[in-house]
Amino acid sequence: MNLDKLLKTISALLLTSSLAVHADDEGKPTKSKEPKLLPPAVSLDTGLLLQPVLTLPDFTYEKFAAEMSTVGPEKIHKEWTSPVVALAKHPQTNPKGLTHDEVKAYMTEVKQMFDEGKANPVSDVGLISTQEDVIRQPMLNHVAAFSNDVVRAYLLVQRTASDHGWSYYSIVQDLTAEPKIHYFAELKKDGPELQATSCYKCHSSGPLAIHPARGDLVLDAKLLAAVDKHIAEQPRSEFYFPPDNPKPPTGKELTMKFCARCHNDDDGDRAALFQLQSHAIRVMVDFGYMPPNRHLKPEEVAELKAFLEHKPKP
Numbered sequence: 001m002n003l004d005k006l007l008k009t010i011s012a013l014l015l016t017s018s019l020a021v022h023a024d025d026e027g028k029p030t031k032s033k034e035p036k037l038l039p040p041a042v043s044l045d046t047g048l049l050l051q052p053v054l055t056l057p058d059f060t061y062e063k064f065a066a067e068m069s070t071v072g073p074e075k076i077h078k079e080w081t082s083p084v085v086a087l088a089k090h091p092q093t094n095p096k097g098l099t100h101d102e103v104k105a106y107m108t109e110v111k112q113m114f115d116e117g118k119a120n121p122v123s124d125v126g127l128i129s130t131q132e133d134v135i136r137q138p139m140l141n142h143v144a145a146f147s148n149d150v151v152r153a154y155l156l157v158q159r160t161a162s163d164h165g166w167s168y169y170s171i172v173q174d175l176t177a178e179p180k181i182h183y184f185a186e187l188k189k190d191g192p193e194l195q196a197t198s199c200y201k202c203h204s205s206g207p208l209a210i211h212p213a214r215g216d217l218v219l220d221a222k223l224l225a226a227v228d229k230h231i232a233e234q235p236r237s238e239f240y241f242p243p244d245n246p247k248p249p250t251g252k253e254l255t256m257k258f259c260a261r262c263h264n265d266d267d268g269d270r271a272a273l274f275q276l277q278s279h280a281i282r283v284m285v286d287f288g289y290m291p292p293n294r295h296l297k298p299e300e301v302a303e304l305k306a307f308l309e310h311k312p313k314p
């Protein structure tokens with residue numbers, strides 16, 4: 001069986017299992033409340049990608065599982081009940097905007113919880129960071145979500161297949177600030193360092209839903225679906241740019257209705273997208289994840305392509 005066929009078979013299986021029906025209290029069949037599993041990544045050949053699709057044929061599940069466990073097998077692929085791990089209650093009642101020290105303390109805490117095996121990470125080979133202009137080799141990610149009344153926090157533990165050490169990144173969303181704020185940081189040896197310029201290129205709306213490069217390169221597809229649902233439903237919030245890490249030039253705003261009705265700064269579910277985000281846009285649309293409920297028509301793809309290439313509308 002060739003890879004395309006295999007992916008389509010896996011996709012069909014995943015779809016059938018996510019449509020499993022249950023009976024409600026009165027015996028009427030209801031759709032399962034569990035989040036739908038993500039359909040596997042299959043390129044639609046839209047012509048939006050700048051480089052050939054990477055399917056990583058030599059990267060077997062066994063190799064993937066072994067590489068992922070180098071972070072410490074006891075920290076990953078765990079039994080879980082809630083996809084989002086509860087953080088201790090914030091010491092202060094009703095804070096109005098957290099200080100940078102408080103934000104950094106949450107970042108340090110989520111790394112510590114991961115190190116102690118108290119997180120529920122989803123482990124995958126990321127689609128967006130593996131394809132195209134980034135590295136073109138498996139990007140290994142462990143992503144864990146946490147929350148309490150005042151923050152939503154995330155930890156990313158990451159390395160490329162050819163590196164040895166793991167790097168740590170965190171996002172903390174301050175729910176008490178008005179408007180709410182997303183803080184981004186790399187967690188270095190001596191603590192979190194707030195960053196933003198390079199992160200904004202992909203993370204325009206804050207945390208990104210997890211998309212594995214291949215359906216089999218993920219530990220716990222159910223956990224992934226649940227974490228993705230949590231990320232998709234996050235409240236809108238502003239990006240924090242530290243003074244030494246300003247907002248980069250964005251290029252033009254994407255205003256085409258078929259994207260901007262959800263991605264806009266006024267009443268969108270997600271923040272506006274710009275030419276700067278072209279990498280994530282190319283991958284999400286080519287692999288059929290955006291828009292969420294249909295595929296673009298050829299003339300819409302042409303319009304999007306012209307926009308990304310800084311050309312006038314065809």
Ligand code: HEC
Pocket residue numbers: 124125126127128129134141143144154155156169170171184185186195196198199200201202203206207208209210211212231
């Ligand atoms: C090339 C695009 C890209 C850039 C640049 C980038 N990220 Fe990400 N990041 C991703 C993707 C894609 C995911 C989702 C992981 C997956 O699909 O496996 C992610 C996930 C994360 C997560 C886990 C929570 C979530 O959003 O899913 C954190 C934390 C994170 N990134 C922090 C950062 C920080 C901090 C920076 C800047 C220093 C940064 N990222 C830069 C693409 C990027």
Ligand code: HEC
Pocket residue numbers: 202203204205207208209231232258259260261262263269270271273277280281284285290291292296
């Ligand atoms: C019906 C609403 C809707 C439409 C229409 C839509 N999106 Fe999205 N988009 C979302 C949601 C919700 C997310 C976050 C969850 C996810 O990534 O699955 C998202 C995520 C994204 C991301 C990742 C960055 C982010 O904001 O999280 C990109 C890039 C993206 N969409 C591009 C597009 C493009 C390009 C189009 C038009 C071709 C489009 N979207 C149309 C709702 C939409």
